[in-house]
Amino acid sequence: MSMTSESDNRMTSQVGVDSPSVEEACGGGNTGGGLPLKKGPWTSAEDAILVDYVTKHGEGNWNAVQKHSGLARCGKSCRLRWANHLRPDLKKGAFTPEEERHIIELHAKMGNKWARMAAELPGRTDNEIKNYWNTRIKRRQRAGLPIYPPDICFQAISENKHNEELGAFSSTDSQYPDFLPMNNFEIPPVEFKRLEFNHQLCPPALLDIPAGGILDIPGRRLLAQGLNSAYYSRSFLSTMHPAKRIRGSESLFSGLNDDCSPSRNDGSFATCNQYQDDGSLLAQSMGFSSSFNQNLTSDHQPSSLSVIPGSHAPLNGNTSSSEPSWAKKLELPSLQSQMASWGLPSSPLPSLESVDTLIQSPPTEHTESCNLSPRNSGLLDAVLYESQTMRASKSILHQENSGDVVDNSCPDLHETGWETYGDPISPLGHSAASVFSEYTPTSGSSSEEPQLVTMPACKVKQEKFDFGPYDGKDDASNLIFSRPDYLLESNCFGHMQNTVRSIWY
DNA sequence: AAACCTAACAACCGCACGTAA
DNA sequence: CTTACGTGCGGTTGTTAGGTT
Numbered sequence: 001m002s003m004t005s006e007s008d009n010r011m012t013s014q015v016g017v018d019s020p021s022v023e024e025a026c027g028g029g030n031t032g033g034g035l036p037l038k039k040g041p042w043t044s045a046e047d048a049i050l051v052d053y054v055t056k057h058g059e060g061n062w063n064a065v066q067k068h069s070g071l072a073r074c075g076k077s078c079r080l081r082w083a084n085h086l087r088p089d090l091k092k093g094a095f096t097p098e099e100e101r102h103i104i105e106l107h108a109k110m111g112n113k114w115a116r117m118a119a120e121l122p123g124r125t126d127n128e129i130k131n132y133w134n135t136r137i138k139r140r141q142r143a144g145l146p147i148y149p150p151d152i153c154f155q156a157i158s159e160n161k162h163n164e165e166l167g168a169f170s171s172t173d174s175q176y177p178d179f180l181p182m183n184n185f186e187i188p189p190v191e192f193k194r195l196e197f198n199h200q201l202c203p204p205a206l207l208d209i210p211a212g213g214i215l216d217i218p219g220r221r222l223l224a225q226g227l228n229s230a231y232y233s234r235s236f237l238s239t240m241h242p243a244k245r246i247r248g249s250e251s252l253f254s255g256l257n258d259d260c261s262p263s264r265n266d267g268s269f270a271t272c273n274q275y276q277d278d279g280s281l282l283a284q285s286m287g288f289s290s291s292f293n294q295n296l297t298s299d300h301q302p303s304s305l306s307v308i309p310g311s312h313a314p315l316n317g318n319t320s321s322s323e324p325s326w327a328k329k330l331e332l333p334s335l336q337s338q339m340a341s342w343g344l345p346s347s348p349l350p351s352l353e354s355v356d357t358l359i360q361s362p363p364t365e366h367t368e369s370c371n372l373s374p375r376n377s378g379l380l381d382a383v384l385y386e387s388q389t390m391r392a393s394k395s396i397l398h399q400e401n402s403g404d405v406v407d408n409s410c411p412d413l414h415e416t417g418w419e420t421y422g423d424p425i426s427p428l429g430h431s432a433a434s435v436f437s438e439y440t441p442t443s444g445s446s447s448e449e450p451q452l453v454t455m456p457a458c459k460v461k462q463e464k465f466d467f468g469p470y471d472g473k474d475d476a477s478n479l480i481f482s483r484p485d486y487l488l489e490s491n492c493f494g495h496m497q498n499t500v501r502s503i504w505y
Numbered sequence: 506a507a508a509c510c511t512a513a514c515a516a517c518c519g520c521a522c523g524t525a526a
Numbered sequence: 527c528t529t530a531c532g533t534g535c536g537g538t539t540g541t542t543a544g545g546t547t
Contacts, residue, residue, distance in 0.1 A: 041515065041541085063532070079533070080516070094513095115535055126535075127515080134537095135512060142511090510546075517539075526530080 038072040042081050046071060050078055051086050084125045091123025095132060103129055108152045 038046075053069040059082065062075030071078065084090075095103070099121060106117040114126035114133075121129065140147055 039517075061532080075532075076518095076534095077516080083534095084515080112536065130536075131512095131514060135514095139512080508547085510544100512544085513542085515539100515541080518537085519535105520537100521533100521535085523533085524531085526528100 036072065037066070037074050037077075039077075042073075042085075046073065047081070047086055050082060054082055054086070080127075084127050089123055090125065095124075099124070100132075103133065104148065105152060107133060108148055 042050075049069050049071045050065065050073075053065050053071070057064075057068075059079075062079040064075070065071055065078045066073055066075060073081070102121060103117060106120055110116050112130075112133075114130040117129050118124050118126040137147060
């Protein structure tokens with residue numbers, strides 16, 4: 001409470017009791033007899049009053065605190081103060097390494113569920129954890145480091161595979177009581193090497209995975225982002241490279257329609273020069289928009305598009321009334337939330353909804369009948385869920401692969417799956433590109449300046465990324481670790497664990 | 506010494522949900 | 527069934543201290 005004490009005098013002078021928006025700030029606006037409510041830091045005197053009151057009357061009914069104690073604070077503020085500072089069971093001081101590790105695991109599991117995380121960290125508050133996490137994100141953002149340690153990704157996917165083999169799925173957290181061994185704080189080292197932004201290593205390559213050969217998209221996305229991108233959370237992404245964010249779906253998709261030639265059929269990339277410095281171009285150049293072009297020729301209007309089997313969205317861009325409830329709001333870990341946001345069958349932006357027509361979403365029946373739901377589940381659950389979803393979607397596509405609706409070759413199926421996570425509202429283009437251009441390790445020596453990587457018909461700016469020394473080799477063994485598909489091969493994990501040198505911590 | 510930057514912390518704000526009237 | 531209220535949660539902003547330039 002040193003801070004409170006120190007601020008006592010200051011606060012009494014600085015924080016007046018005449019704050020104009022107090023009533024709005026505290027829902028209900030209970031001023032208890034018209035006493036103006038105070039805002040700002042608490043004084044020790046106020047703390048004492050609150051502690052005394054709670055000691056006598058217990059927690060709850062916070063608005064009564066102000067009424068009965070004369071404290072010029074709204075109930076909301078009282079609750080917050082008590083919960084975050086005055087509770088006797090609070091643990092003060094910095095997080096221990098064990099706690100930090102636990103937070104990371106919990107965040108991978110739960111996402112920004114601070115309260116739930118706090119429930120698993122005795123003596124810690126949601127606010128504390130949130131502040132810690134946000135600070136940590138900033139720090140790692142600045143350092144260009146991934147947010148989640150690779151072993152968490154490995155663990156998640158390994159368990160995914162294991163559970164698939166067992167055929168046991170559960171959406172409950174208790175499924176993973178020991179999500180990661182607490183004593184396994186040491187991360188296998190990852191040696192990042194230069195990765196040429198070769199379009200053969202771009203999503204087309206990622207997507208050219210034999211049908212049914214390996215895990216479905218979620219795992220690949222997981223690793224693509226978890227291992228290669230430092231940008232997992234939407235908020236994180238939204239603040240990191242504003243200039244690269246997709247400015248608007250309108251521009252993106254009008255661009256796709258108007259400016260991008262349907263060039264995917266020959267494996268090349270569309271010409272979209274106007275998006276050169278935009279995530280949409282990156283997204284296109286990464287190929288995620290490629291199957292848009294399968295359906296979207298330059299003279300296609302959205303209304304002329306067909307409904308992809310399994311899609312909830314009518315292709316005229318109207319919001320689907322049958323949008324599955326889980327699609328409306330997903331509560332996913334930061335790893336997941338980014339992914340999931342890309343994959344939402346319906347995006348919050350109406351203008352994006354035309355995308356929905358191109359994004360294959362799981363049939364409602366399937367969703368409803370599925371035991372797995374990304375809501376309130378953790379990373380693994382979401383992975384499993386999405387894997388199932390993708391499988392179901394693939395199945396549907398296979399069944400209806402007549403060519404009228406979707407002209408699918410096997411790779412296209414994968415591409416469709418990849419697109420499923422391609423909600424342009426979230427910076428998929430950015431993140432997808434980030435996997436290969438921004439956050440794929442590049443040579444320290446050769447990347448002093450942003451690199452322009454020439455691709456068929458478009459250029460992608462490759463940002464400097466310093467992952468440490470680079471030995472100058474571009475051999476496949478170096479590159480392969482950047483390939484999520486490789487990472488998902490069932491036998492790769494052990495090798496990976498032994499080979500990679502972490503840039504974590 | 507001043508300006509600037511960053512981390513850590515505290516608190517506010519708006520929204521959502523549950524419940525009682 | 528509707529509404530108001532209480533509460534919880536997550537996002538965001540503001541403040542301060544310490545370090546760096």
